[in-house]
Structure formats: C-alpha cells, structure tokens
Amino acid sequence: MGRSIEIVPGALCHWAPPEGDRRVLLSASLVRDLRVRAIEGFVSLPKRGVEIGGILFGHARGATVQIEGFEEAPCEHRYGPSYALSDTDRAQLSEILRQRQGEGSLQAQLQENLTNKRPFRC
Numbered sequence: 001m002g003r004s005i006e007i008v009p010g011a012l013c014h015w016a017p018p019e020g021d022r023r024v025l026l027s028a029s030l031v032r033d034l035r036v037r038a039i040e041g042f043v044s045l046p047k048r049g050v051e052i053g054g055i056l057f058g059h060a061r062g063a064t065v066q067i068e069g070f071e072e073a074p075c076e077h078r079y080g081p082s083y084a085l086s087d088t089d090r091a092q093l094s095e096i097l098r099q100r101q102g103e104g105s106l107q108a109q110l111q112e113n114l115t116n117k118r119p120f121r122c
Contacts, residue, residue, distance in 0.1 A: 026067045034070060051075075051083035055096060071096060 011028040042049030053075060058067040073093045078086040085093065 022063045022065065024065045024067060030067065030070060037072065045081055048081050050077055050081040053083040055093075055100070057100070071100075 012025050013028055013031045014023050014025050016023040037052050041052045044050055052072060054070055054072040056067045057069040057071070058065060060066075073089070073096060075083050075089050076086055078084075078089075
C-alpha cells in the first residue's frame with residue numbers, strides 16, 4: 001500500500017484556478033512532501049520519469065478547499081510511465097477509498113507530475 005504523508009501545522013500555500021472562484025489551501029510541508037514524491041518518480045526513469053498519483057484528503061468550506069493529507073495510490077505502470085491505472089490498480093484504489101469512506105473527509109483523486117507548470121504559492 002502507498003505511503004501516507006502527515007502534515008505539520010504551519011505556513012499555508014494556496015492555489016486558485018484561473019477560470020474559477022475556488023481556492024485550494026495546503027500546508028507548505030504537504031506541498032514539500034508531494035514535490036519530493038513527484039521528483040522521486042521523475043528521476044526513477046531516465047529522460048521521462050514515472051507519474052505518481054493518490055488521494056487528497058480535506059474539507060470544503062464555501063469556495064475554499066483545505067487539503068489536510070495525502071495517501072499515495074500505487075500504480076504498476078503497466079501501460080508505461082503515465083499514471084494510467086490498470087484493473088489491479090483500480091481495485092487497490094477502490095479499497096483505499098472504501099477504507100477511508102467513513103472518515104468524513106473530502107476525497108479528491110490527484111495526479112501529480114512534473115509537467116504541471118502552475119505552482120502553489122506559499
């Protein structure tokens with residue numbers, strides 16, 4: 001099963017899509033941990049790297065989504081370096097979501113890779 005990343009209270013980073021009125025808040029430590037995982041994936045395969053993905057956990061209040069944690073959802077990369085889930089991967093993701101369902105947190109699937117050029121502001 002993927003690693004869970006705990007956040008530490010502190011500075012918040014925010015991101016707002018250019019086409020919407022919502023905003024996303026994350027702790028600086030969570031952004032750092034996600035960046036480390038993305039870089040580990042990037043350097044794991046010459047020239048391209050592999051994409052990682054997982055589940056963001058948090059709460060929505062009005063137009064603000066507060067992300068409080070992340071759990072990596074494994075991908076066997078059966079179809080190459082992209083985060084394209086196989087049937088086995090989907091079953092594992094469904095099991096993670098089932099286990100977390102009763103916790104009352106907002107769950108949003110995340111696909112993280114280094115080609116995303118919209119940085120978080122801290």
